[in-house]
Amino acid sequence: MLNRLTRTASIFKRFSSNMSEQAAAATAAGASAKNASKKSKLQVSLKTPKGTKDWADTDMVIREAIFNTLSNIFKRHGGVTIDTPVFELREILAGKYGEDSKLIYDLKDQGGELCSLRYDLTVPFARYVAMNNIQNIKRYHIAKVYRRDQPAMTKGRMREFYQCDFDIAGAYESMVPDAECLSILVEGLTGLGINDFKIKLNHRKILDGIFQIAGVSDEDVRKISSAVDKLDKSPWDVVKKEITEEKGQSEETANKIGEYVKLNGSLQEVYDKLNSDPEIVANEKATQGLADIATLIKYADAFGIDKFISFDLSLARGLDYYTGLIYEAVTSASAPPKNATELKKKSKEDEDASAYVGVGSIAAGGRYDNLVNMFAEASGKKSVQIPCVGISFGVERIFSLVKQRAAAAAAIKPTATQVFVMAFGGGKDWTGYLPERMKVTKQLWNAGIEAEYVYKAKANPRKQFDAADKSGCPLAVILGKEEYLENKLRVKRLGPEFADDDGELIDANELIPIIKEKLSQVHQDGVNEVTRLIRGL
């Protein structure tokens, strides 16, 4: 867009001799701004804070199309949406994120309450459910979250980024809401044209059972779990070292864990393997988890989503609050490059880790049955059991995948403009018909039609066609100097294939119905460029 705007601007510069008072006044005002800035000796870095960025132009169009696709899917499943504040009382976020709590952004103490920016949408959701004594709800929430992490901008790992969450709260039949969240995951990604993904799935209770079998004490489970969680980035021998050397487990324990966490395959395969393992079936937690998996197998089949799922015992997920099924969707771009460690050492750019990290998971979620109750009890409310399960789409990461379909992206235009209103005339008495163009444009606006005109008193036809061309709009309405006086307007298709077409002279009173008719012809196939891009058409 910058190019386009610069070009447009240069057109205006060429006309600067005609420039109005406005611009002249602006120049004068600029001089006084200059003095003001000198006085205050303000030295400003013209940038956004580290790990954040502005979104604009066709990127915004694509991102909004992603949001629309996902929220339509959420609505399809009976979801309602909520919006919570961007910051929460600090105590609400405390103790929910394990080792990652250090990444929370705090607001400065300016008197009053201590607050922090939200780290995810799940904890605010649980706070909302507990606070309002809600017994069940299917809610979706698309909003920004904040993490003081090392950014990897081109991989979509930002400090400010959007999450798109769908959660089901309420005590229901086992695995029914869980299966629906997995179905939404599949519908969401395929709906965005992403088909080459895999859902890694595990169960916290099975994992806990494995740790018990391996001899990990209860209080060590979470830290061993977060070591295992690194298996998507590091090979087993690195993780094993962390388990034994850093986290004080025996060689034998580590080997036992290693034996299990390398298991993966279809739900049925891994289920069968575990279900015939005497140590597993003798462990109470693991058996509970396995029963869930047996139920899930039926429902995944009913939804036809089993082919996307890989039951992977190495998946652990870092967050403290998960209690049951956990899952994340990965693509070939998710993993870091093979020589990541080397690249990291070489990287001089401390600001951006893009060179040596992968895109990571593009969607993730799981079951968290205790979070709402934690809030209810901690606030002195009566204990309430509100089991929850959810799925969160990493929109920024998905965006970076969709964006790669670059050829299609070229056809997207950032504006929605459909009609450009122009005036053609000449001679000494030619006014340029500016108020007249305004009047006609206003009629189009009032009829809900996207329309623009050149903000100049007089502009020659070529400049007006250039401006229409840049907006990419399909129709022009032309006020001819004489024709307009006879209550006539000219309607013309734009684009190179209509270059020689003079258009059609119409009665000015017929403008709106004729434009509507012509626009419906233009948009006959009903699928616009963004939809094509999103769906990978």
Place this chain on the structure above:
Amino acid sequence: MLNRLTRTASIFKRFSSNMSEQAAAATAAGASAKNASKKSKLQVSLKTPKGTKDWADTDMVIREAIFNTLSNIFKRHGGVTIDTPVFELREILAGKYGEDSKLIYDLKDQGGELCSLRYDLTVPFARYVAMNNIQNIKRYHIAKVYRRDQPAMTKGRMREFYQCDFDIAGAYESMVPDAECLSILVEGLTGLGINDFKIKLNHRKILDGIFQIAGVSDEDVRKISSAVDKLDKSPWDVVKKEITEEKGQSEETANKIGEYVKLNGSLQEVYDKLNSDPEIVANEKATQGLADIATLIKYADAFGIDKFISFDLSLARGLDYYTGLIYEAVTSASAPPKNATELKKKSKEDEDASAYVGVGSIAAGGRYDNLVNMFAEASGKKSVQIPCVGISFGVERIFSLVKQRAAAAAAIKPTATQVFVMAFGGGKDWTGYLPERMKVTKQLWNAGIEAEYVYKAKANPRKQFDAADKSGCPLAVILGKEEYLENKLRVKRLGPEFADDDGELIDANELIPIIKEKLSQVHQDGVNEVTRLIRGL
């Protein structure tokens, strides 16, 4: 919604004897959460921070409809949208907001850059334009902004609130973009069914001229201007006292100001009055402003928006950055109650000022020709003249007005659900057809149709109809125990008027086209409840 959810929950409680492992596991998990919370002695206030709130249920539906209405209008005018980070480098916001700078939220210094939450969308926009060397752009931005103000929750004055901004940057013909912003203001409010508003309009240069004529020195202009700005809340004698006693101007100066600022009327009336005032026409600044007004009169007439405008010399607007036209839209609810001071004294509730403030302006804006250049120069870039003009809608305040059309709001439902999938059967071998209902529902989802089913293995018909009823959806698809085995489904209209209608037995393969046909019949008028509410139909 809480009521609705509580009722639904009680239905589930009555079935709790059938409750699955899931719920049982959840209860067990709850017990351990209890222990955990006792251990950590966490005492949490279950609330949102002061001046913020959760949005949910039909409020969200209405708010999203307001956003859609406004962004469609912005697109209609050729606007593109951008998204900037919620926080900016602190130095970007410094010196832009006059006396209100104390209301800015700062982030805590956790190492790295010092940042603050954005206070409006205008300063980030100017930063964006300067940073990217943009010469011209029409952009809209709908996002949250943050002010540590005294909240007045029921009047829509919050510490976290949405703004909906449209701005035109670029050097253009005088008053052309300004008139378009005013037209957008009118289209926006009337499009939301608000017709009883008035646009108070003034010009900073005319105001500056008046201050010069009255004998205010250049360095005192901004502080006198911010005193005058209080005239919408306080009577002249209070403001006069501030001008003389607090801000050190002479009695004569104050009286001269008072003479001018009481002028208001149509653009033409006030223009004529000023244009025949020898002191005004002798003042250079005032004359520049008057020339703008003369031009604006033509364009306001072309757009047919003159009837909404009141040229009001008492309007000053607090922000530092305005340089030309300034305007704000007010309704009868904008002003505080007559006995505001008394009510304020009486108010014991320090947390909420709703009792003694008005809704305030519901949209406001103006021209700011120096802001982009201030950024460009302060960052050491070449001086660039990018004059800007914009309009900002106060969505939260508009929401509180729209919400008052409460009767219509009752018909709005928070979910989009169109079809409820049920199964009827009985006998010893009756499974409840849960996976079968999932399969049928999945077909509907895949066809883009909003569908739900009850998350229970077996549910009797009444419970299923109750759930459908609560979702407010118009159609049911019923899997009859025998019919389903013959590849048949039953499609039935819902609602009291169809109580005795058994519906239609169809071939299961025909499900999607038949449902689509029936839904198009249901939604024949094409105007839903939200649209009716928004438009005040």
